[in-house]
Amino acid sequence: MLQEQEAHAAQMEQTFIAIKPDGVQRGLISEIVSRFERKGFKLVAIKVVVPSKEFAQKHYHDLKERPFFNGLCDFLSSGPVIAMVWEGEGVIKYGRKLIGATDPQKSEPGTIRGDLAVVVGRNIIHGSDGPETAKDEINLWFKPEDLVPHKEWDVIIARIKS
Ligand code: GDP
Numbered sequence: 581m582l583q584e585q586e587a588h589a590a591q592m593e594q595t596f597i598a599i600k601p602d603g604v605q606r607g608l609i610s611e612i613v614s615r616f617e618r619k620g621f622k623l624v625a626i627k628v629v630v631p632s633k634e635f636a637q638k639h640y641h642d643l644k645e646r647p648f649f650n651g652l653c654d655f656l657s658s659g660p661v662i663a664m665v666w667e668g669e670g671v672i673k674y675g676r677k678l679i680g681a682t683d684p685q686k687s688e689p690g691t692i693r694g695d696l697a698v699v700v701g702r703n704i705i706h707g708s709d710g711p712e713t714a715k716d717e718i719n720l721w722f723k724p725e726d727l728v729p730h731k732e733w734d735v736i737i738a739r740i741k742s
């Protein structure tokens with residue numbers, strides 16, 4: 581049993597997901613949160629924040645040579661963003677599946693971008709693209725104590741019930 585639990589814990593992953601200002605402005609917060617929640621992933625951190633342009637540049641540092649970098653950073657810092665950490669087995673890769681392709685014209689129907697967005701510059705959501713970026717992005721947006729693993733909640737709820 582303990583071995584099973586340890587194996588399970590080893591597979592647990594966390595990813596950074598953000599609803600960009602267009603998604604927030606269009607009233608899509610609950611729609612997006614709901615898709616991750618119904619899949620079975622656990623929300624371990626969430627906050628509303630307007631990132632500064634410097635912060636947006638840090639977040640998208642990998643893209644600094646791209647022609648759209650400046651506009652992208654202006655846009656990310658243009659209004660409230662919902663920053664989140666989601667946890668679950670395979671959440672990094674499957675989170676990207678739920679989100680869909682970068683260009684909403686190429687995202688499959690049934691994905692967040694496929695169903696809810698039209699153009700690449702306003703594709704409503706960000707998700708980490710691998711384990712290293714997930715770690716870096718979580719550290720950039722959150723302090724370790726902001727993350728609330730659900731295992732702790734399970735213990736608290738069990739105590740309340742007993
Ligand atoms: P993602 O991981 O699917 O979000 O895609 P990338 O990491 O490649 O790009 C980050 C963000 O930059 C995308 O989500 C888009 O909002 C934006 N972006 C990517 N490619 C383009 C492009 O060709 N034109 C514009 N305007 N924005 C782009």
Ligand code: MG
Nearest residue numbers: 706707708709
């Ligand atoms: Mg990316």
